[in-house]
Amino acid sequence: MPDLKLGEQAARPLEAIDSVRTRLSTVLALSMLPVLAFGIASAVSQYYDRSEAVEQQLLGKAELVSKELQSLFLGAKQVLEIARTQPGVKNNVEPACSRFLQSTIAGLPHMGNIATISPAGDVQCSALPADQPVNVFGDQWFRSVNARKDFIVGGPILGELSGEVIIVAAEPLSPEGNMEEGVISLSIRTDYIGETLDIGDGDQELELFLINLEGRSLLPGQQRRKLPPKKVLTTYLTGDRGILSTTGDDGKDRLYASIRLDESDVYVVLARPALSASLPVLTELLADVAALLVLFAVTLLIVWLATERMSIRWVKHLRAVAIAQRRGMSTVRARDLEKAPIEYRELGEAFNSMADAIERRQASLVESISERERLLREIHHRVKNNLQIVISLFNLNARNTEDEHERAQLRDMQVRVESLALAHHAAYQSGDMQLMPMDEFLPSLMEHARVMLEDEDCLSLRPIQTDALRLPMDQAVPLAQIILEVISFLRKTADVPTELDISLRRDRPGWAVLSLTTETEPQEDCEPAPVKSKEEEDRRLRLSRSLVSAFARQLGGHLQAATDLSEVVLDLPLDEDDVI
Structure with missing residues (x-):
């Protein structure tokens, strides 16, 4: 069980302005301000007292000089008084x-x-x-x-x-x-x-x-x-x-x-x-104020360091443990709790107990998810096998019918069912069974679609071009049905050699574009698929356009299609995780 070291920092540091240390230091500073103000006021008062003492000292020296002069003048007076008494x-x-x-x-x-x-x-x-x-x-x-x-x-x-x-x-x-x-x-x-x-x-x-x-x-x-x-x-x-x-x-x-x-x-x-006269007094005032400020700063520094030692480092440690556990590192534990104050010790023990409970719950969930994935794989596998039986029935009926139109319809249905079987097979082989890799699924789909065209001379498929996209099944299946519907319609309506170019590209963030475009060669001839009547061709066109539009709505995309489906462009919304 890995432990997070006591000195390890969290990915995002604590905001200094909101920290306990800053707030505690601010409260202490505010509580010390009256004492500091009183000390500065006392220093200023002493400054004025000292200034007055300097003045009195100068005045005292002047008085000493005056007394010396008065002695001189007193001597002069005594000389005059003695002299004037002489007859x-x-x-x-x-x-x-x-x-x-x-x-x-x-x-x-x-x-x-x-x-x-x-x-x-x-x-x-x-x-x-x-x-x-x-x-x-x-x-x-x-x-x-x-x-x-x-x-x-x-x-x-x-x-x-x-x-x-x-x-x-x-x-x-x-x-x-x-x-x-x-x-x-x-x-x-x-x-x-x-x-x-x-x-x-x-x-x-x-x-x-x-x-x-x-x-x-x-x-x-x-x-x-x-x-x-x-x-x-x-x-x-x-x-x-x-x-x-x-x-x-x-x-x-x-x-x-x-x-x-x-x-x-x-x-x-x-x-x-x-x-x-004032410099010594001013120096003493500055020294007194500086001593008070140094004492104030030293006190705050002691509180700052003591808070770091006794509180902040434990807060950071427990916060780092919480962040690590939030990121899925459920085996991370708080350590050295015997050195912590009792409040942080109890909190750290609560964190460790919670992590143990989460780890047990996580193990249970992993086991449940594994069982669910196993069941899903089994379902996909069985669905694919059942669809293979349906495909075999379509194939058997297609071989036993003499009607070319009916045979073509059965092959269309066979390819469509094969597309569903391919989807389940891709989900079965996918790692998470939720997203299907389109650069693998769509080429496989095109190989099966060519079965539709094995007897056709008028329509051919170019190699599909696709980006490395991963789509959920509820998007992959409608997308495949749109491609197959366009291929089926063109196969039955093309009367000149036609090549179908299919691509699925990431267009801009959050969107992909499915593009189906045709290129024809009118100067060449081919044998088109038999059509019973003009009414049947119109009905087929309406049905195909209706199916393509329905699948586009199911995908939540924006469809632009030519009247004869010779060009189809679909803007497909993506989740951010759809791109590998």
């Missing part, structure tokens, strides 16, 4: 004032100059000598200290005495803020500030800017084009601290963090390229 400085007594101021900034490289200024803006006492009178009444920082009557930081300006870009720290000479006593100012060198400020970790992408409320840069060498447009910047510099992500004047996106120095109009601004 020589307060009263502008020379040369004591200049000497003290010079000693004050000695050893402090970031301080460019220290001076006292009158209420009118004239420089009165200075650590640096002046070649000519200097007046600062029009400077913004001077107006600011007059307005606030307290410590201010202003600038940057180009120092008239030092010739350097400086930031000015100033406060009233009077501790009570009495501006009638004048102002004391300290110049802080901006190049020193740019060199000494620590913006942390040697970050080459991090840039420091000191700007005022008007967006003016306070440090030398700063590239103002890396800052946002002035309108955007001045709108942004409205609070003590802030974060801004925008495009600089150079067209590059940056992240800006600003810290205001106490209540001054000076801001510390740190800038970092937006890509540099």
